[in-house]
Amino acid sequence: MAPPEMKALALGQRYWITILINVLLRKGISHGVSIKTAPTPKISPTELLVEVHSVACNPTDIMHIDIAGPAHSIIGCDFSGAVLEIGSQATGNWKVGDRIAGVVHGGLFPDKGAFAQYLRVESDLAWKPPESITDQQAATFGISAVTAMQGLYTKLxxxxxxxxxxxxxxxxxxxxxxxxxxxxxxxxxxxxxxxxxxxxxxxxxxxxxxxxxxxxxxxxxxxxxxxxxxxxxxxxxxxxxxxxxxxxxxxxxxxxxxxAPSGTKIQGVKFIHVLMYTLFGLPFAFLKPIGPYMGLGYEAMLEDREALVRFYGMLPDLIKEGKVKSIPVEVIEGEFEGLERALGMLREKRVSGRKLVVDLI
Ligand SMILES: NC(=O)c1ccc[n+]([C@@H]2O[C@H](COP(=O)([O-])OP(=O)(O)OC[C@H]3O[C@@H](n4cnc5c(N)ncnc54)[C@H](OP(=O)(O)O)[C@@H]3O)[C@@H](O)[C@H]2O)c1
Missing domain, CATH: 3.40.50.720 (NAD(P)-binding Rossmann-like Domain)
Structure with missing residues (x-):
């Protein structure tokens, strides 16, 4: 049983003036993120409650802290951990105590985000890491892996x-x-x-x-x-x-x-923008109430969601067979305080060829 409250890295109040300054200066001069006490999420019938063990840091976490995240949202997308509760309509034969990893739409909801002791996730949008990899390695198969999958298999x-x-x-x-x-x-x-x-x-x-x-x-x-x-x-x-x-x-x-074919200009080359958040199959908007207007709103893309389900379904075997390896991991010590340090390293662009991972337990 999870306790009624948990620790989470979440945004506080948001002020348009600081968001505007961050946008204009292209860096986070001021941001209201801190380690807070938040209610432990309640799961829907199709969701699982996860005790979070390890999380991976991504540039989008910084973008949500500085600009895109609404007030009180929990930051963080990539996680691994253990299943604690199972919704009555959950799919996937999950059992309490199973190892689990995946990605959630962090930085948008006050009750869903990876940088927390507990998170809720749709039961078919997560996967079961095999014994051959650690929790830290499993946490890296979030945003980076699913964006690569989305770009290659659904767009290219x-x-x-x-x-x-x-x-x-x-x-x-x-x-x-x-x-x-x-x-x-x-x-x-x-x-x-x-x-x-x-x-x-x-x-x-x-x-x-x-x-x-x-x-x-x-x-x-x-x-x-x-x-x-x-x-x-x-x-x-x-x-x-x-x-x-x-x-x-x-x-x-x-x-x-x-x-572009040799000798021609790039007219005719098709640019396709990938945004991994469409993989959750739900509509969403950045910077409400400006979004969903001005190109800041996104429709539900059910075919993207299906691709994520398919990818996470095949991932355990690919890893077991040695066909896909985790990217190199650098573990930053210090649980939630370590997380703040890791995000600082990302912000200063001190990361190359590896993923910063933090154990929250
Ligand atoms: N649209 C989406 O859904 C989506 C999803 C995931 C990521 N992204 C974006 O993709 C970017 C990479 O994310 P990530 O997590 O994969 O990053 P990351 O691993 O933290 O990126 C670090 C790497 O970026 C390379 N790099 C930095 N500046 C570069 C430049 N000007 N040209 C070429 N390479 C450069 C560095 O390569 P070298 O050290 O070898 O030079 C370094 O290895 C970020 O901007 C992120 O926001 C977007």
């Missing part, structure tokens, strides 16, 4: 892994560019593209070349080098799709230049 039409591609029985016929391959999302995108039988051409900084190759990239280039674009274009004129792991103006331009 990369086929889901078949038994043949999964076992490397087919020679790669197509090539994908994975730009910023050392990001957490990039490292998962490499592995998923390889599982679908693609050859992977990757970019990252030279200090991450060995890492990116160890996750399966066939070739790696330095995105800082002025000759990289022409080298890739000459060697791989056949690349038709790219996954951009950072989504900046220059990265989008680079990807478009690579996939």
């Amino acid at each position: 039409d990369v086929p889901w892994p078949s038994p043949r591609t999964r076992n490397g029985a087919e020679e790669a016929k197509k090539t994908i560019l994975i730009y910023a391959a050392s990001t957490s999302a990039g490292i998962y995108a490499i592995q998923l593209a390889k599982l679908s039988g693609y050859k992977v051409v990757a970019t990252c900084s030279p200090h991450n070349f060995t890492l990116v190759k160890s996750y399966g990239a066939d070739e790696v280039y330095d995105y800082h080098s002025p000759t990289t674009l022409s080298e890739i274009k000459v060697k791989h004129p056949d690349i038709e799709i790219a996954f951009d792991g950072v989504s900046l103006l220059e990265s989008a331009q680079f990807c478009a230049d690579v996939v």
Whole structure:
């Protein structure tokens, strides 16, 4: 039984003026997040209550703290832990005490977020980590892994892994560019593209070349080098799709230049924006009441939700078979206080080629 109250990292009151300053200065000068006491969430019939063991930190947590999160929302998306309560209509044969991991829409609700002692999650939007991985590693298969899945399988039409591609029985016929391959999302995108039988051409900084190759990239280039674009274009004129792991103006331009047919301009290249929050299959809006207007509202996307269910359904076997590995983990000690330190490291962009994970228990 969970106690009636729990510790959580949550926002306090929100003031438009501080949000505006943060937006204009592009950094969080002022934000009202702190460790609070909050009611332990009550589950719906289709949900599970999870005792949270480990959480992973993502850039979006900072974005919600500084700008997007409404007052009193609990921050945090990626978690692993143990099942404590099971809703009467929950699916998935969950048992109390089972290991569990997944992702929730953190930074939006006052009673749902990973940076808390307990969280509620839909029973089909979580997965069962095998014994071969730790809670800390399991927590990394949240935002980064599901964004890679969403980008490849639901937006870029990369086929889901078949038994043949999964076992490397087919020679790669197509090539994908994975730009910023050392990001957490990039490292998962490499592995998923390889599982679908693609050859992977990757970019990252030279200090991450060995890492990116160890996750399966066939070739790696330095995105800082002025000759990289022409080298890739000459060697791989056949690349038709790219996954951009950072989504900046220059990265989008680079990807478009690579996939544009030789000698043509980038008109005709299709840019597809991925937002992992659509994977929950619910409508939502940022910055209410400005959202859902001004492009800040999102419709429910049930096909995205189905893709998440399918992915988490196959993930335990992929891990057991050694086909997908967790990205490297750096554990930050100190439970909730450690979490604040970890978010500070992310804010200062001191993270490269690894995921910051904090044990909350
Ligand atoms: N839309 C969505 O749903 C969604 C989901 C997940 C993430 N994201 C966004 O994707 C970005 C990456 O997230 P993450 O958690 O995967 O990040 P992360 O692992 O924390 O990113 C760190 C990596 O970023 C790379 N990097 C930094 N600046 C770069 C640049 N200008 N060009 C290329 N690479 C650069 C660094 O690579 P090197 O050290 O090798 O240079 C470093 O390894 C963030 O902006 C995040 O908000 C969006």
